[in-house]
Amino acid sequence: MRVAQALSSKQTDEFAKPGRLVEVRFVKGQSLSLTASRLLALMILTAGGDAWRDVPHRMRKADIRRGHKGNERISDMLEELHRTLFAEDDRSWRGRKATRRFSLIQMSKEEVEDEDGAESGWIEWEFTPDARKLIQESETYAVLNRQAVLGFRSSYALKLYEIGALRIHRRQPTWRCDITALRAALGIAPDVYKDFAQLRRKVLQTAKSEIDQLAHFRVEWKETRQGRAVAEVEFRFEAKDAPAQIGTVDELDRHSAGRRARREGTVEQLLIETPDTIAPVGKAKGGTTPGAVARAATDDEPSGERAAEVSSIVKQLAGRMNASDAGPRPKFASFPSGSLRWLGGEEFLAVGRSHGGGWDIDMIAEAYRGHMGDRLAKLSGTKLQKSWQGFCESYVTRKGRPT
Structure with missing residues (x-):
């Protein structure tokens, strides 16, 4: 109490x-x-x-x-x-x-x-x-x-969830019972699911799928037979790792409509044709980035040579973006050295927003650069994408969600 x-x-x-x-x-x-x-x-x-x-x-x-x-x-x-x-x-x-x-x-x-x-x-x-x-x-x-x-749709799943939550932090997170005790604990009426194959399919498998989706742990079971009949069942409850727990929290925050489809992997996806490349952005001559142009444009009112310099940078950048020999930029080709909110970091920014738990994306990016060091230059494509996503998820696990 x-x-x-x-x-x-x-x-x-x-x-x-x-x-x-x-x-x-x-x-x-x-x-x-x-x-x-x-x-x-x-x-x-x-x-x-x-x-x-x-x-x-x-x-x-x-x-x-x-x-x-x-x-x-x-x-x-x-x-x-x-x-x-x-x-x-x-x-x-x-x-x-x-x-x-x-x-x-x-x-x-x-x-x-x-x-x-x-x-x-x-x-x-x-x-x-x-x-x-x-x-x-x-x-x-x-x-x-x-x-x-409130999210469970099976009373058997809810009862097994309570039993698992009671045992998950014990030294031996298991529950062993015979079939009579199992039926009594879950409240299975004596006239239903008399055959264990039915009980397994209609009760245990249904309960497992819901618990694995909504609880902070997973459940498995092992059947012990005497002859051809199942005499005992041993349930084992295993705590989820951090990324899986974050996924559970996200699922609980989502609307219950479509939860079964998401659990069974039958959700219809809205496919939008997008290329695997980003429209060419490029740098102006001398390595000037759009961010530099933005900073220059927000300085005090330029005059004389300063105004001419800003005008030249803008023209060079515009020409580079429209140049006929500027090919498309592959996605996740390299991790940006500056803010992910600048042009060239769009795909990394999207991953950070989806998996960063609400933290400032550039703050996570700076921590990621420090964590990876020289190894970051060797990653590209799918490996870089998964590495960045995994770091965002682990960052949220370590720090929690911002208040």
């Missing part, structure tokens, strides 16, 4: 869910729908470090609805949370092994008269004593991302 309080004070998308609440299993034949699972996650997020206290918690309906205009589904979700039972291993009054069954929500109120419009509606709820005790006594926690939780 101290961790939950600390995360809440930072006002970020991250929140803590108690480990025992993650590991609690559904009673056989019961499970939460995706929308109800999301609502429960939002309740944990909203309650924060006070989730274990015997006090009511409140949340705006607008924070639940997201893009939907109506509130009709909120009542269904609350009722589903009330009637769903969870189970946990316990001891009886005689000290024998027992199964304890309980619900998580004991009371909820939903405003039905929104005098100021739908945006002003609120809900109020209280956790059951069993739920509060479970939350208070939990010694482990999973750090979840609100955008990721």
Whole structure:
């Protein structure tokens, strides 16, 4: 709960869910729908470090609805949370092994008269004593991302994401279970996916594809067989490297429309015919660049020889740009020595803007030149492009994003 309080004070998308609440299993034949699972996650997020206290918690309906205009589904979700039972291993009054069954929500109120419009509606709820005790006594926690939780389209993927987030930072980030425990943990009804091949295709593979796209880790699993039947499954959760995590953050910031197509690689690309070369720019005689011309033109009003010199430079540059023997400049032929915003650095500027995380592109370029040294002169073409892009991504990883 101290961790939950600390995360809440930072006002970020991250929140803590108690480990025992993650590991609690559904009673056989019961499970939460995706929308109800999301609502429960939002309740944990909203309650924060006070989730274990015997006090009511409140949340705006607008924070639940997201893009939907109506509130009709909120009542269904609350009722589903009330009637769903969870189970946990316990001891009886005689000290024998027992199964304890309980619900998580004991009371909820939903405003039905929104005098100021739908945006002003609120809900109020209280956790059951069993739920509060479970939350208070939990010694482990999973750090979840609100955008990721709301981005999942499979309730099984969301549940496996929570299990992975609970284990990712352990010395052995694995979870091993038999098929019965797997079905209970994910809430898979006993009458569906009876064949493991179906369960693998419809549940595990779907969950993996979503987790690999939206979570800060990846998931793999290994099946152990007894004869021809799968007896156990061992899941392994592996943290993503820095470039992959940046890609995940970018994906979470994008609209959910088209997310599945991007995941499956079936996005239709808009192709615009562009040459692999840049229109010739060239330097004026004596190595004068357009930047030099710009600086000269912005100096004090030229007069006499100074004015004649500026006029000559402009004419030479214009003549060079229009010369019949000035061939096109290959893209990424060499890294510019000056500002990437000058003519001749367009392709490098575009890469910096896409992968530089909002930092000043010329500042990254200066750091890149210092990092590469003499090696920079040996790179060109695709190798130079990938080297520059990789440095921009690593720069953001080291520095974070500018505030």
